[in-house]
Amino acid sequence: MASVGDRFKTGETCxxxxxxxxxxxxxxxxxxxxxxxxxxxxxxxxDAFPPIRSCNRGAYWRLHRLH
Incomplete structure (x- = not known):
């Protein structure tokens, strides 16, 4: 299970x-x-973590809040 503050990258599964x-x-x-x-x-x-589509680059994503 993910925790607030964890970091993920484009292509990984949420x-x-x-x-x-x-x-x-x-x-x-x-x-x-x-x-x-x-x-x-x-x-x-x-869901899969997306790239930044405006420049087609992979990105890191940090969990801010759980639903």
Whole structure:
């Protein structure tokens, strides 16, 4: 089970339904920033963590709140 503060990356399966925030690109880049809509996402258990679609890059996601 995931805990608040845990970090995940694009392609991994979501272990806990909740609200996740963008926590950096997997390649270490800092630009371009994700769009406002891409910064915070809601996922259900079993969903795959998405890339940042506006620039087609893998991302790290941090769990902010469980549903």
């Amino acid at each position: 272990a806990a339904s909740g609200v996740y925030g963008f926590d950096g690109y997997t390649n270490g880049a800092s630009v371009p920033p994700p769009t406002q809509e891409e910064r915070v996402i809601s996922l259900q258990r079993g």
